[in-house]
Amino acid sequence: MSRPPVSLMTPARLAGWAWQALALVGLGLVLVMAARTGAANLRASGLASGFDFLNRAAGFDIAESAIPYSPRASNARVFAVGMVNTLRVTALAGLFATALGVGFGVALRARAPWMRGLARAYVELTRNMPLPILLLVLYSLLAMAPPPREAIELGGLGFVSNRGLYLPRIEWRWGSGTALAGAGLALAALVGIWRAAPTRRVAMALSISWLGFCGLGLVLSVSGLNLPRPQGFGFVGGSVLSPPLLALVAALSLYSGGYIAEVVRGGLAAVDAGQVEAAQALGLSPIQALRWVTLPQALRVAAPPLASQYLNLAKNASLAIVVGYPDLVALFGGTVLNQTGQAVETLSMILGFYLVLSLSLSGLINLWAARQARWAVR
Amino acid sequence: MSACAFPSLPTRARRSWTAWAVGLAVALAALVLVAPALRWLFWDATWVGQSRAACGPAGACWAMITARAPQILLGFYPAGHGWRVGLAVAMLAVGLAPLAWRRRAGLTMLTAPVGALACLALMGGAGILPSVPSAYWGGLALNLIVGAVSAIFALPIGILLSLARRSTLPVIRILASAYVEAVRAAPLIVVLFAAAVLVPLLIPPQWSLDKLTRAIVAITFFEAAYMAEAVRGGLMAVPQGQREAARALGLKGWQVLVFVVLPQALRTATPALVNSFIGLLKDTSLIYVIGVLDITGVLRNAVSDYAWQGLEPEAYIFVGLTFWLLCFGLSRWSAALERRAARAQGAPS
Known part of the structure; x- marks a missing residue:
């Protein structure tokens, strides 16, 4: 095989190689210098390095944790508590933000001008307000709620006080883990029925009987309702959403809701007007047209920016520190860092968590976009 | 473009009543919330006073804002040097001015950094004016300076x-x-x-x-x-x-x-x-x-x-x-x- 000799040595190519080598050498020098200075500074201040601190006992208590925790647990456990708390806030706020965003996003394109105006007012109000300040406003307003003795009663089921929102807790006969697994299985079976059933009628009949069966299971597995009761200076029973958690979830939902509304509006605007007219010509009601024609197409356009909004939400959950909710950054970048002084290790672990979150979400979106593109070609 | 851009379509006649009812309920709820909020914010509010005791119980207490206005604007910048902060913010504005000048907007890439450096020099003193360490900078001016300089x-x-x-x-x-x-x-x-x-x-x-x-x-x-x-x-x-x-x-x-x-x-x-x-x-x-x-x-x-x-x-x-x-x-x-x-x-x- 004979090819004409390709010269690797043109001036432009040489310059290219030189630039790249320069960039690598420069970066390497900066890193080596930083590492040397860091090591010297660490020696001077007598701080440890490495990840041994993860196995040591944390020695401090955490106000709220979704997984079992005690001050004797290790710093690695603190990391897990922080991750779970961050993800819990993100999931809760994501749910409410989606509801707000889709609702107001559709309202932004409503026919009634006052409805558009209302939605516009919401979007402009939330999008132009810094999130930390919104969070502080909501938190300070919650602190003005009455003390537990004068708490506002919510129809005998719950209470609002400056200690938080007290709600009834369902007692599961076989534990809440079993209940969650059961719900997941029931949902999976429902999806399976709709996939496998030959016709819509059969699917409908099967899923109604399946849901009836699940309802029976639900009734059997609930052993009781634990209502919060006032006692002394507080409440006993039920479950409590603390003021920091409430303020955080409310602020994140309101804030992200405004951005999601704009994304949904943009997606709806991208749907060809002919589609809406065709749906109307077929006799679909406006709600039906929205449900079956407009929204599915709009979501296809809106999915990538939507994903980045959810990612922003997860990152913004780090503002928890402003109101003292123990999220990953507050626990690990705050308390553990202060106690151990191991800034490099703690901060890089936090960065790693967010990097994994971000990369996996964008990976999912890319997969989804590739699938969409394949369908579009067909 | 938008659905409302086609007012002549016959479907406009049969509006969805459910949509209207939901909308009306939302608007009423907003009104019920907004009216007392505005009352608290403005109508019943106290605007001037020396302490919280001067404020009425029903409305917001803005007396703190008016009493602390200089700090809110300039932070703890030394008294008598407030003009420097004003001039510093003006320097930022001058540096960004070519933006409004459509044909020469690119000039901003050169003038803005100069304006930003002038702003920081004025705030700190740069060896000519009395030095003011950054610990004394503050207030809204600091937010504007940090925002503009970083941008x-x-x-x-x-x-x-x-x-x-x-x-x-x-x-x-x-x-x-x-x-x-x-x-x-x-x-x-x-x-x-x-x-x-x-x-x-x-x-x-x-x-x-x-x-x-x-x-x-x-x-x-x-x-x-x-x-x-x-x-x-x-x-x-x-x-x-x-x-x-x-x-x-x-x-x-x-x-x-x-x-x-x-x-x-x-x-x-x-x-x-x-x-x-x-x-x-x-x-x-x-x-x-x-x-x-x-x-x-x-x-x-x-x-x-x-x-x-x-x-x-x-x-x-x-x-x-x-x-x-x-x-x-x-x-x-x-x-x-x-x-x-x-x-x-x-x-x-």
Whole structure:
């Protein structure tokens, strides 16, 4: 095989190689210098390095944790508590933000001008307000709620006080883990029925009987309702959403809701007007047209920016520190860092968590976009 | 475009009653909430006074804001030197002025950094005026200065990063992409923490920067990644033919970039860039976390004073409204720019 000799040595190519080598050498020098200075500074201040601190006992208590925790647990456990708390806030706020965003996003394109105006007012109000300040406003307003003795009663089921929102807790006969697994299985079976059933009628009949069966299971597995009761200076029973958690979830939902509304509006605007007219010509009601024609197409356009909004939400959950909710950054970048002084290790672990979150979400979106593109070609 | 653009369609006659009922309920609920809120905010509010005791129980207590107005604006900048802060903010405005001058907007890339440096020199004293350490800077002026200075230096870094991401040299491309993606994955508060505790650890002690400078540098490099994404969108929108035509006219590589590609890319990227400027301004509300006395920091101090205890809602609502006015103004201005650009594009040649 004979090819004409390709010269690797043109001036432009040489310059290219030189630039790249320069960039690598420069970066390497900066890193080596930083590492040397860091090591010297660490020696001077007598701080440890490495990840041994993860196995040591944390020695401090955490106000709220979704997984079992005690001050004797290790710093690695603190990391897990922080991750779970961050993800819990993100999931809760994501749910409410989606509801707000889709609702107001559709309202932004409503026919009634006052409805558009209302939605516009919401979007402009939330999008132009810094999130930390919104969070502080909501938190300070919650602190003005009455003390537990004068708490506002919510129809005998719950209470609002400056200690938080007290709600009834369902007692599961076989534990809440079993209940969650059961719900997941029931949902999976429902999806399976709709996939496998030959016709819509059969699917409908099967899923109604399946849901009836699940309802029976639900009734059997609930052993009781634990209502919060006032006692002394507080409440006993039920479950409590603390003021920091409430303020955080409310602020994140309101804030992200405004951005999601704009994304949904943009997606709806991208749907060809002919589609809406065709749906109307077929006799679909406006709600039906929205449900079956407009929204599915709009979501296809809106999915990538939507994903980045959810990612922003997860990152913004780090503002928890402003109101003292123990999220990953507050626990690990705050308390553990202060106690151990191991800034490099703690901060890089936090960065790693967010990097994994971000990369996996964008990976999912890319997969989804590739699938969409394949369908579009067909 | 929108559904309401077709008023002549026959379907307009049969409006959905459910939609109207839901809308009416929402509007009524909003009214029930908004009316007492406005009453509390304005009607029943107390505007001047020396302590909380001067305020009525029914309304908001703005007396704290009026009593502390100088601090809220300028922080603890020495008395008698307030003019320097005013002049410093004016320097920033002068540096950004060419933006309004459509044909010479590119000049801003040169004037704005000069304005930013002049602003910082005025604030600090630069050896000529009496020196004022950054610990005394504060108030709303500090938010504006941090926001503008970071934006001015973040934009050129962002442009360089976006060009590097589109480079044909793999090492440059990968390094720039890795930087942008890593920074965009991180929350700002983690970056501020890193600037506060990590940077002093990793640089030689004799280079030590003060708290505020570290924060400004951190915000600059944080926002540069977002600006790089905005500019990248603009760069991708420049048709390949423009480059080829410029090369065919005999322009050198850097001339193609500076005179042909970048002006078009930046024009396309303007809405996204203004959005990231607004985001940056909003982000400056977070610097109080590292102990800087910006507008939020000053008011947090004020409410811990015995005379004004328990006025957190008023303090934060005031900060929120201030930021809201600034950001809303910026976003309206950006929308007007966009409309003007669209008119210029759509105008018959």
